[in-house]
Amino acid sequence: MTTQNVLRFVVKPAVCAAALGPLAWLTWAGLTGNLSVNPLSDLTNETGLWALRFLAISLAITPLRRVTGWNWVIRFRRMLGLYAFFYGVLHFLVYTIADRFAGLDFPDGMASWTTARNLAASVGEDIYKRPFITIGFTALMLMLPLAITSTAGWIRRLGGKRWNALHRLAYVSGIAAVVHYYWLVKADVRSPLLYAAVMAVLLGARVYWARMKAASVARSAPAVPRRA
Amino acid sequence: MLIKKPADIPYSEVTDRKLYVNRRDFIRAAAGVAAAGAGVVSISETLFAAGQPAPHGRKLDGVKKSPLSLAPEQEKTNTWDQITSYNNYYEFGTDKDSPSLVANKLKTEPWSVQVEGECAKRGNYSLDDILKGVALEERIYRHRCVEAWSMVIPWVGFPLSELIKKAEPTAKAKFVEFTTLVDYGTMPGVRQPVLRWPYVEGLRLDEAMHPLAIMAVGLYGEVLPKQNGAPLRLVVPWKYGFKGAKSIVRIRFTERQPMNSWQESAPQEYGFYSNVNPNVDHPRWTQASERRIGEFFKRKTLMFNGYADQVQGLYAGLDLKRNY
Numbered sequence: 001m002t003t004q005n006v007l008r009f010v011v012k013p014a015v016c017a018a019a020l021g022p023l024a025w026l027t028w029a030g031l032t033g034n035l036s037v038n039p040l041s042d043l044t045n046e047t048g049l050w051a052l053r054f055l056a057i058s059l060a061i062t063p064l065r066r067v068t069g070w071n072w073v074i075r076f077r078r079m080l081g082l083y084a085f086f087y088g089v090l091h092f093l094v095y096t097i098a099d100r101f102a103g104l105d106f107p108d109g110m111a112s113w114t115t116a117r118n119l120a121a122s123v124g125e126d127i128y129k130r131p132f133i134t135i136g137f138t139a140l141m142l143m144l145p146l147a148i149t150s151t152a153g154w155i156r157r158l159g160g161k162r163w164n165a166l167h168r169l170a171y172v173s174g175i176a177a178v179v180h181y182y183w184l185v186k187a188d189v190r191s192p193l194l195y196a197a198v199m200a201v202l203l204g205a206r207v208y209w210a211r212m213k214a215a216s217v218a219r220s221a222p223a224v225p226r227r228a
Numbered sequence: 229m230l231i232k233k234p235a236d237i238p239y240s241e242v243t244d245r246k247l248y249v250n251r252r253d254f255i256r257a258a259a260g261v262a263a264a265g266a267g268v269v270s271i272s273e274t275l276f277a278a279g280q281p282a283p284h285g286r287k288l289d290g291v292k293k294s295p296l297s298l299a300p301e302q303e304k305t306n307t308w309d310q311i312t313s314y315n316n317y318y319e320f321g322t323d324k325d326s327p328s329l330v331a332n333k334l335k336t337e338p339w340s341v342q343v344e345g346e347c348a349k350r351g352n353y354s355l356d357d358i359l360k361g362v363a364l365e366e367r368i369y370r371h372r373c374v375e376a377w378s379m380v381i382p383w384v385g386f387p388l389s390e391l392i393k394k395a396e397p398t399a400k401a402k403f404v405e406f407t408t409l410v411d412y413g414t415m416p417g418v419r420q421p422v423l424r425w426p427y428v429e430g431l432r433l434d435e436a437m438h439p440l441a442i443m444a445v446g447l448y449g450e451v452l453p454k455q456n457g458a459p460l461r462l463v464v465p466w467k468y469g470f471k472g473a474k475s476i477v478r479i480r481f482t483e484r485q486p487m488n489s490w491q492e493s494a495p496q497e498y499g500f501y502s503n504v505n506p507n508v509d510h511p512r513w514t515q516a517s518e519r520r521i522g523e524f525f526k527r528k529t530l531m532f533n534g535y536a537d538q539v540q541g542l543y544a545g546l547d548l549k550r551n552y
Contacts (some may be wrong), residue, residue: 012316029278034278035312036278036279036313036314036324036325037279037309037313037521037522038312038314038324038519038521040519040524041377041519043413085365098524102519102524102525102526103517103525130512130513131512133511183512184512185320187422187423187490187493187494188318188322188373188420188422190420190422225229
């Protein structure tokens with residue numbers, strides 16, 4: 001097998017399957033009673049953490065490629081980014097059901113338009129009222145256009161330059177996700193700070209490289225002033 | 229002389245030239261997959277050491293029922309496994325399962341409590357001294373965590389008022405301060421400056437004298453498990469759970485209001501009183517409802533955790549929005 005084929009038929013499916021590991025584990029543990037006695041809280045926390053982890057991993061691809069020269073890692077970026085969105089959506093769904101739906105009253109029975117309206121109002125009010133929910137929801141919403149435009153067709157339609165510019169929203173999403181985590185913990189901020197540090201390195205590297213590039217462009221620019 | 233000998237290896241077994249040329253990439257890719265797989269497994273394992281219920285302990289003798297308990301038909305009591313595998317005890321770590329996984333190393337015998345401050349009977353008392361002549365009662369209470377989860381717990385203990393009377397507080401004593409053990413050998417959590425150690429809690433003296441406030445030494449008729457604050461802990465059922473200082477080593481009577489650990493850590497979020505109050509939200513989440521452990525749908529949180537009839541007299545004229 002050629003390296004290309006190894007990547008395509010072995011490594012990629014393996015990474016894809018591994019990325020479903022956390023979901024498989026949570027499902028299995030949830031069904032067999034291997035979560036804590038507050039499983040809804042575990043599901044909420046874990047899906048959120050995995051969204052953050054995949055976001056960090058997908059943002060690590062470009063720096064990894066640059067530092068190691070392994071160009072092939074770029075082939076995993078889209079998939080890993082989509083997994084960040086996937087776990088983010090799961091996180092939001094678990095929150096909607098376990099935190100919002102479970103707290104509703106059901107004056108017209110559970111399956112009713114009143115329930116649907118009240119649920120929407122409850123989610124909306126929570127997003128509006130609680131800053132850590134507002135910023136968490138923002139992190140997820142910023143990933144939505146990226147997920148939609150992740151296909152080859154959309155890259156072509158937008159053009160590489162515009163597509164790249166749009167996908168820099170992932171940086172903002174990463175920052176928002178870390179702030180969301182930091183704002184929700186009670187006193188032990190070690191874990192959120194660890195993720196903040198990882199995010200700072202990943203984004204800081206980009207800033208650094210962008211500056212280096214700007215500087216070298218400036219150096220190699222012709223001495224005569226450019227005409228407007 | 230040249231001996232013509234057939235090749236040992238058939239051509240079919242010779243590595244494909246392309247693969248040979250790219251062997252380093254192949255090894256790298258394979259190593260990458262293996263590392264990723266191992267990473268996922270080890271992460272989920274370390275993250276998911278689910279709590280371990282406590283082993284059963286010695287049965288306590290002569291435990292009486294109390295009219296102050298919730299009736300079993302009123303609200304279902306949480307199980308031993310639930311109560312002993314999921315709680316906060318930051319000295320053992322900040323995860324809900326940390327106490328149940330780590331607390332077994334704690335040494336609870338011998339145990340003594342330093343009684344100090346504005347009282348006549350200052351001194352160092354062994355646990356046996358404290359329990360001498362004390363009638364143990366079962367108190368089935370609601371337990372409401374400030375994080376909006378709750379349980380119903382069958383504590384075994386005795387009224388805190390009995391201990392206070394024995395200490396003979398002076399006329400100057402207005403508050404009681406409780407201090408939790410700090411032991412670097414058995415409590416990994418105290419190496420982290422998450423809160424200022426030792427953990428300190430406090431009550432107004434009249435709150436402490438209320439018949440609902442107890443010192444707990446047991447659970448389900450047995451000796452209190454270490455993760456739940458053995459050998460001696462405070463239980464104040466109308467307040468958020470963190471007011472119930474665990475593994476108490478010092479009781480001090482003071483003239484001035486003690487500074488409790490959580491208030492010191494985040495004064496805008498945790499006050500001195502910390503009475504359960506569905507009308508005063510935590511700045512970051514609602515306190516109007518709670519999840520009873522074992523249930524899906526949330527319950528409405530009750531004023532003073534359902535003990536309003538008994539305790540609201542303590543707070544007549546006090547603005548509970550300001551004094552949260």
